[in-house]
Amino acid sequence: MNPLRIAVLGAGLIGKRHIQTILAAPHAAELVAVADPVADASAFALGGAAWFDDEKDMLDRVRPEAVIIATPNALHAGHGKLCCERGIHFLVEKPVTATLDEAAELVGAVADSGVKTLVGHHRRYLAAIQDAKRRIDSGELGELVAASVVWATRKPDPYFDTKWRTQAGGGPLLINAIHEIDMLRHLCG
Ligand SMILES: NC(=O)c1ccc[n+]([C@@H]2O[C@H](COP(=O)([O-])OP(=O)(O)OC[C@H]3O[C@@H](n4cnc5c(N)ncnc54)[C@H](O)[C@@H]3O)[C@@H](O)[C@H]2O)c1
Structure with missing residues:
Protein backbone atom coordinates (compact mmCIF):
# COMPACT_ATOMS: atom_id res chain seq x y z
CA MET A 1 0.00 0.00 0.00
CA GLY A 120 -9.18 14.77 16.75
CA HIS A 121 -10.78 13.30 19.87
CA HIS A 122 -7.83 10.98 20.32
CA ARG A 123 -8.84 9.90 23.82
CA ARG A 124 -11.45 7.60 22.26
CA TYR A 125 -8.55 5.42 21.14
CA LEU A 126 -6.88 5.03 24.55
CA ALA A 127 -6.88 1.39 25.72
CA ALA A 128 -8.55 2.29 29.05
CA ILE A 129 -11.35 4.17 27.31
CA GLN A 130 -11.91 1.40 24.81
CA ASP A 131 -12.10 -1.06 27.71
CA ALA A 132 -14.57 1.18 29.58
CA LYS A 133 -16.75 1.49 26.48
CA ARG A 134 -16.75 -2.26 25.91
CA ARG A 135 -17.77 -2.88 29.52
CA ILE A 136 -20.54 -0.27 29.43
CA ASP A 137 -21.88 -1.38 26.05
CA SER A 138 -21.87 -5.06 27.03
CA GLY A 139 -23.98 -4.35 30.12
CA GLU A 140 -21.25 -5.71 32.39
CA LEU A 141 -21.72 -2.72 34.69
CA GLY A 142 -25.50 -2.88 34.61
CA GLU A 143 -27.71 -0.13 33.27
CA LEU A 144 -26.00 3.26 33.15
CA VAL A 145 -28.43 5.74 34.70
CA ALA A 146 -26.24 8.74 35.53
CA ALA A 147 -22.73 10.10 35.29
CA SER A 148 -21.17 12.47 37.78
CA VAL A 149 -18.24 14.46 36.48
CA VAL A 150 -15.95 17.06 37.98
CA TRP A 151 -13.58 18.82 35.60
CA ALA A 152 -10.88 21.33 36.44
CA THR A 153 -7.79 22.45 34.64
CA ARG A 154 -5.22 25.18 34.82
CA LYS A 155 -3.37 26.19 31.71
CA PRO A 156 -0.26 28.32 32.11
CA ASP A 157 -1.04 32.03 31.55
CA PRO A 158 1.00 32.31 28.30
CA TYR A 159 -1.35 29.72 26.76
CA PHE A 160 -3.95 32.49 26.58
CA ASP A 161 -1.58 34.99 24.95
CA THR A 162 -2.63 33.37 21.66
CA LYS A 163 -5.58 35.61 20.79
CA TRP A 164 -8.03 33.14 19.22
CA ARG A 165 -7.97 31.03 22.42
CA THR A 166 -9.73 33.89 24.27
CA GLN A 167 -12.17 34.87 21.52
CA ALA A 168 -15.56 33.52 20.41
CA GLY A 169 -15.07 29.94 19.26
CA GLY A 170 -12.14 29.51 21.65
CA GLY A 171 -12.17 29.46 25.45
CA PRO A 172 -11.62 26.59 27.90
CA LEU A 173 -14.94 24.86 27.19
CA LEU A 174 -14.42 24.51 23.44
CA ILE A 175 -10.67 23.99 23.57
CA ASN A 176 -10.13 21.95 26.72
CA ALA A 177 -13.32 20.65 28.39
CA ILE A 178 -14.53 19.50 24.96
CA HIS A 179 -12.40 16.36 25.46
CA GLU A 180 -14.40 15.42 28.56
CA ILE A 181 -17.68 16.32 26.88
CA ASP A 182 -16.74 13.99 24.05
CA MET A 183 -15.85 11.26 26.54
CA LEU A 184 -19.28 11.59 28.14
CA ARG A 185 -21.00 11.37 24.76
CA HIS A 186 -18.80 8.46 23.67
CA LEU A 187 -19.26 6.43 26.85
CA CYS A 188 -22.76 7.42 27.95
CA GLY A 189 -24.48 8.23 24.67
N1 LIG B 1 -6.53 16.98 20.03
C1 LIG B 1 -5.85 17.69 20.91
O1 LIG B 1 -5.47 17.19 21.98
C2 LIG B 1 -5.54 19.13 20.62
C3 LIG B 1 -4.51 19.76 21.31
C4 LIG B 1 -4.26 21.11 21.02
C5 LIG B 1 -5.02 21.77 20.08
N2 LIG B 1 -6.04 21.13 19.44
C6 LIG B 1 -6.88 21.84 18.47
O2 LIG B 1 -6.06 22.15 17.34
C7 LIG B 1 -6.40 23.42 16.80
C8 LIG B 1 -5.18 24.33 16.82
O3 LIG B 1 -4.80 24.54 18.16
P1 LIG B 1 -3.32 25.03 18.53
O4 LIG B 1 -3.26 25.04 19.99
O5 LIG B 1 -2.33 24.22 17.75
O6 LIG B 1 -3.36 26.52 17.97
P2 LIG B 1 -2.13 27.44 17.55
O7 LIG B 1 -2.62 28.83 17.60
O8 LIG B 1 -0.91 27.05 18.31
O9 LIG B 1 -1.89 27.01 16.01
C9 LIG B 1 -2.80 27.34 15.00
C10 LIG B 1 -1.98 27.60 13.74
O10 LIG B 1 -2.91 27.82 12.66
C11 LIG B 1 -2.33 28.83 11.84
N3 LIG B 1 -3.33 29.40 10.95
C12 LIG B 1 -4.11 30.48 11.17
N4 LIG B 1 -4.89 30.71 10.08
C13 LIG B 1 -4.56 29.76 9.17
C14 LIG B 1 -5.00 29.48 7.85
N5 LIG B 1 -5.94 30.22 7.25
N6 LIG B 1 -4.45 28.42 7.19
C15 LIG B 1 -3.50 27.66 7.78
N7 LIG B 1 -3.04 27.90 9.04
C16 LIG B 1 -3.57 28.92 9.72
C17 LIG B 1 -1.74 29.83 12.83
O11 LIG B 1 -0.79 30.67 12.20
C18 LIG B 1 -1.11 28.88 13.84
O12 LIG B 1 0.23 28.58 13.54
C19 LIG B 1 -7.56 23.95 17.65
O13 LIG B 1 -8.77 23.59 17.03
C20 LIG B 1 -7.41 23.19 18.96
O14 LIG B 1 -8.63 23.03 19.66
C21 LIG B 1 -6.29 19.82 19.68
Missing part, protein backbone atom coordinates in the same frame (compact mmCIF):
# COMPACT_ATOMS: atom_id res chain seq x y z
CA ASN A 2 1.37 3.43 -0.91
CA PRO A 3 1.79 5.88 1.98
CA LEU A 4 -1.15 8.28 2.24
CA ARG A 5 -0.23 11.75 0.93
CA ILE A 6 -1.14 14.06 3.81
CA ALA A 7 -0.99 17.85 4.17
CA VAL A 8 -1.29 19.78 7.42
CA LEU A 9 -3.18 23.09 7.75
CA GLY A 10 -1.89 25.08 10.71
CA ALA A 11 1.60 24.55 12.10
CA GLY A 12 0.98 25.68 15.67
CA LEU A 13 1.04 23.74 18.94
CA ILE A 14 -0.78 20.64 17.70
CA GLY A 15 -0.01 21.01 13.99
CA LYS A 16 3.65 20.62 14.84
CA ARG A 17 2.91 17.31 16.57
CA HIS A 18 0.91 16.09 13.58
CA ILE A 19 3.83 16.98 11.33
CA GLN A 20 6.25 15.04 13.53
CA THR A 21 3.91 12.06 13.74
CA ILE A 22 3.48 11.85 9.97
CA LEU A 23 7.23 12.11 9.42
CA ALA A 24 7.77 9.31 11.96
CA ALA A 25 5.53 6.90 10.02
CA PRO A 26 6.89 6.85 6.44
CA HIS A 27 5.46 3.37 5.80
CA ALA A 28 1.93 4.72 6.36
CA ALA A 29 2.01 8.39 5.46
CA GLU A 30 3.92 10.98 3.49
CA LEU A 31 3.92 14.64 4.52
CA VAL A 32 3.43 16.42 1.19
CA ALA A 33 2.77 19.99 2.35
CA VAL A 34 2.11 22.33 5.24
CA ALA A 35 0.11 25.57 4.99
CA ASP A 36 0.33 28.32 7.57
CA PRO A 37 0.24 32.07 6.86
CA VAL A 38 2.06 33.06 10.04
CA ALA A 39 4.33 30.30 11.36
CA ASP A 40 8.01 30.36 10.47
CA ALA A 41 8.75 27.53 8.03
CA SER A 42 12.44 27.57 8.92
CA ALA A 43 11.59 26.40 12.43
CA PHE A 44 10.35 23.05 11.07
CA ALA A 45 11.98 19.88 9.86
CA LEU A 46 9.65 19.14 6.96
CA GLY A 47 11.30 16.11 5.39
CA GLY A 48 11.04 17.66 1.93
CA ALA A 49 7.39 18.68 2.20
CA ALA A 50 6.39 21.97 0.55
CA TRP A 51 5.44 25.01 2.64
CA PHE A 52 2.62 27.34 1.62
CA ASP A 53 1.30 30.58 3.11
CA ASP A 54 -2.08 30.06 1.51
CA GLU A 55 -4.17 26.96 2.20
CA LYS A 56 -6.26 27.10 -1.00
CA ASP A 57 -3.16 27.48 -3.12
CA MET A 58 -1.66 24.47 -1.38
CA LEU A 59 -4.78 22.29 -1.79
CA ASP A 60 -5.07 23.12 -5.49
CA ARG A 61 -1.41 22.74 -6.35
CA VAL A 62 -0.48 19.75 -4.18
CA ARG A 63 -3.81 17.87 -4.26
CA PRO A 64 -3.14 15.86 -1.09
CA GLU A 65 -5.19 12.70 -0.50
CA ALA A 66 -5.90 13.75 3.07
CA VAL A 67 -5.56 16.84 5.21
CA ILE A 68 -5.18 17.44 8.93
CA ILE A 69 -6.95 20.64 9.94
CA ALA A 70 -5.07 22.03 12.95
CA THR A 71 -6.13 25.66 12.66
CA PRO A 72 -7.99 27.84 15.20
CA ASN A 73 -11.52 26.55 15.92
CA ALA A 74 -13.29 29.34 14.05
CA LEU A 75 -11.56 28.25 10.82
CA HIS A 76 -12.47 24.54 10.99
CA ALA A 77 -15.78 24.85 9.14
CA GLY A 78 -14.28 26.79 6.23
CA HIS A 79 -11.26 24.54 5.99
CA GLY A 80 -13.42 21.41 6.14
CA LYS A 81 -15.57 22.76 3.31
CA LEU A 82 -12.49 23.50 1.19
CA CYS A 83 -11.59 19.81 1.55
CA CYS A 84 -15.14 18.65 0.76
CA GLU A 85 -15.22 20.77 -2.41
CA ARG A 86 -12.03 19.07 -3.59
CA GLY A 87 -12.91 15.51 -2.49
CA ILE A 88 -10.09 15.44 0.06
CA HIS A 89 -10.48 13.30 3.19
CA PHE A 90 -9.74 15.14 6.42
CA LEU A 91 -9.11 14.90 10.13
CA VAL A 92 -10.37 18.03 11.85
CA GLU A 93 -9.03 18.89 15.26
CA LYS A 94 -11.51 19.24 18.09
CA PRO A 95 -13.93 20.90 18.47
CA VAL A 96 -15.46 20.01 15.09
CA THR A 97 -16.38 23.67 14.59
CA ALA A 98 -16.86 26.79 16.70
CA THR A 99 -20.69 26.69 16.61
CA LEU A 100 -23.44 24.10 16.19
CA ASP A 101 -24.72 25.80 13.03
CA GLU A 102 -21.28 25.54 11.45
CA ALA A 103 -21.08 21.90 12.50
CA ALA A 104 -24.43 21.12 10.86
CA GLU A 105 -23.29 22.82 7.66
CA LEU A 106 -20.03 20.92 7.64
CA VAL A 107 -21.78 17.60 8.30
CA GLY A 108 -23.98 18.35 5.27
CA ALA A 109 -20.97 19.16 3.10
CA VAL A 110 -19.25 15.94 4.19
CA ALA A 111 -22.36 13.89 3.40
CA ASP A 112 -22.70 15.51 -0.05
CA SER A 113 -19.03 15.04 -0.92
CA GLY A 114 -18.60 11.52 0.46
CA VAL A 115 -15.17 12.29 1.91
CA LYS A 116 -14.02 10.38 4.98
CA THR A 117 -13.55 12.39 8.16
CA LEU A 118 -12.31 12.00 11.69
CA VAL A 119 -12.32 14.41 14.64
